[in-house]
Amino acid sequence: MKKIKKFIFVFLLLASTLGSYAQTQEISKMISFHEQELKPIKKEIQASIESQQKNLISISDAIWEAAETSLVEFTSSKLLKDYARSNGFEVTENVADIPTAFMAKYGSGKPVIGILGEFDANAGISQKRQPTKEPRVPGGAGHGCGHNLFGTASLGAAVAIKEQIEKGTFKGTVIFYGTPAEETIFAKVWMVREGVFDQLDICMDWHPGDSNISGTETSKALVDYRVMFYGDTSHASADPWNGNSAVDAMELYTTGLNYYREHILPTSRIHYQIEAAGDVVNVVPDYAKIWTRLRGNSVENVNVLYERALNIAEAASLMTGTKYETKLISGIYEILVNRTGAQVMQNNMETIGEITYSENEIKYANTILKETGKPQVGIDGSVVPMQPTLAATGGSTDVGDVSQVVPTVRMSATIASKGGPWHSWAVVACSGMSIGHKGMIYAAKALSMTMADFYKSPKLVEAVKEDFKKNKKIKEYVPRILPGPPSLD
Numbered sequence: 308m309k310k311i312k313k314f315i316f317v318f319l320l321l322a323s324t325l326g327s328y329a330q331t332q333e334i335s336k337m338i339s340f341h342e343q344e345l346k347p348i349k350k351e352i353q354a355s356i357e358s359q360q361k362n363l364i365s366i367s368d369a370i371w372e373a374a375e376t377s378l379v380e381f382t383s384s385k386l387l388k389d390y391a392r393s394n395g396f397e398v399t400e401n402v403a404d405i406p407t408a409f410m411a412k413y414g415s416g417k418p419v420i421g422i423l424g425e426f427d428a429n430a431g432i433s434q435k436r437q438p439t440k441e442p443r444v445p446g447g448a449g450h451g452c453g454h455n456l457f458g459t460a461s462l463g464a465a466v467a468i469k470e471q472i473e474k475g476t477f478k479g480t481v482i483f484y485g486t487p488a489e490e491t492i493f494a495k496v497w498m499v500r501e502g503v504f505d506q507l508d509i510c511m512d513w514h515p516g517d518s519n520i521s522g523t524e525t526s527k528a529l530v531d532y533r534v535m536f537y538g539d540t541s542h543a544s545a546d547p548w549n550g551n552s553a554v555d556a557m558e559l560y561t562t563g564l565n566y567y568r569e570h571i572l573p574t575s576r577i578h579y580q581i582e583a584a585g586d587v588v589n590v591v592p593d594y595a596k597i598w599t600r601l602r603g604n605s606v607e608n609v610n611v612l613y614e615r616a617l618n619i620a621e622a623a624s625l626m627t628g629t630k631y632e633t634k635l636i637s638g639i640y641e642i643l644v645n646r647t648g649a650q651v652m653q654n655n656m657e658t659i660g661e662i663t664y665s666e667n668e669i670k671y672a673n674t675i676l677k678e679t680g681k682p683q684v685g686i687d688g689s690v691v692p693m694q695p696t697l698a699a700t701g702g703s704t705d706v707g708d709v710s711q712v713v714p715t716v717r718m719s720a721t722i723a724s725k726g727g728p729w730h731s732w733a734v735v736a737c738s739g740m741s742i743g744h745k746g747m748i749y750a751a752k753a754l755s756m757t758m759a760d761f762y763k764s765p766k767l768v769e770a771v772k773e774d775f776k777k778n779k780k781i782k783e784y785v786p787r788i789l790p791g792p793p794s795l796d
């Protein structure tokens with residue numbers, strides 16, 4: 308019996324390896340079919356990105372300086388809209404009732420290829436353009452996820468494609484999506500619900516990182532919600548029997564969550580942030596508010612966690628004689644990886660080759676690493692070979708929702724020191740100077756060259772769509788958000 312099992316396992320492993328090998332060969336054939344014809348066009352596309360370089364750097368630096376957080380990215384959004392308009396794109400504002408969300412479209416007909424661009428900053432991590440920690444604006448926000456480079460590179464790629472459509476080399480449509488509020492709220496979920504991605508054949512995406520890697524990684528699904536507990540005030544010493552503490556309820560709620568932690572899958576995560584917990588020590592508090600985030604490797608797993616956590620909130624209120632209320636903030640899906648698209652991306656990344664850095668840039672990166680107590684390994688400009696798709700190990704992104712409704716092709720480009728802390732001053736210090744700029748230009752090239760493959764090869768577009776259909780596990784996509792536009796409270 309054991310032998311049979313082993314045989315079946317080896318057979319399945321062999322079959323899947325051979326299957327993916329055959330698929331890889333098939334895609335390589337499709338790419339090479341247009342390779343000669345595309346070579347001079349891809350050269351022109353790279354030249355377009357280089358000629359835009361000055362503009363792209365000044366836009367990304369202006370967004371870096373504005374450092375606007377989720378839903379209030381007015382200056383950043385306008386900078387990108389203005390550049391799109393000046394390049395002949397037709398701009399639709401206020402997408403999904405979000406003032407900073409927009410679409411910029413050029414061309415007509417099929418294929419319709421979209422590209423995502425984020426531009427929000429992280430609160431509280433303002434930093435000067437220097438490798439030692441010092442805020443530019445004390446208490447201010449900073450681009451600790453490199454979104455100033457993200458939106459700008461994607462728009463630069465869209466402009467390079469637009470030039471080819473204008474010349475008649477490509478037929479079809481290109482749409483840049485200005486997608487705000489990725490750091491909190493996850494505005495793309497509202498845009499997906501609005502149906503703005505439904506017209507796409509393929510959606511392109513990238514994210515700043517510390518390596519150049521094609522998008523074969525998935526992400527965690529999550530749900531964000533608040534629990535409010537309502538108690539009754541009284542004197543904490545003179546008549547505590549007349550009071551019911553909302554903070555007691557909240558403490559029992561978090562205790563319940565922390566006991567539950569032992570029994571969740573090792574891939575799941577529970578986080579919370581206490582937002583209100585009484586004001587003074589001598590009054591029994593009648594109000595407490597807490598933000599909870601539950602993550603899992605699939606939306607189904609998140610549903611299991613969510614159901615239990617809501618029961619824990621109810622139990623905490625019963626135990627303390629308080630009332631409670633829950634309010635959904637938003638939820639996001641895991642990324643559906645498109646390996647066919649990732650292989651086309653890999654091919655282009657290898658064609659561009661690695662990013663090289665000056666001695667000063669390496670010294671700058673190493674100073675940051677020294678300051679943050681990390682090994683001084685500099686910056687990694689090499690291209691990582693194609694990776695297998697493993698279970699999600701990192702964070703979450705609202706690109707997950709986009710990837711559930713349209714095939715999404717992704718990559719990551721180096722914009723910071725290797726292994727430095729993310730969402731921190733260490734990334735802000737890099738995203739507003741030459742190390743960040745180099746990653747942005749690299750991403751713009753890789754994205755537009757990959758789009759070129761899709762515009763020239765309907766077969767490749769079909770293969771990417773087939774991959775999407777084959778791997779889609781979720782039968783019906785239901786956005787986990789409340790009616791109406793997103794809000795900060």
Ligand SMILES: [Zn+2]
Pocket residue numbers: 452454489514
């Ligand atoms: Zn990010």
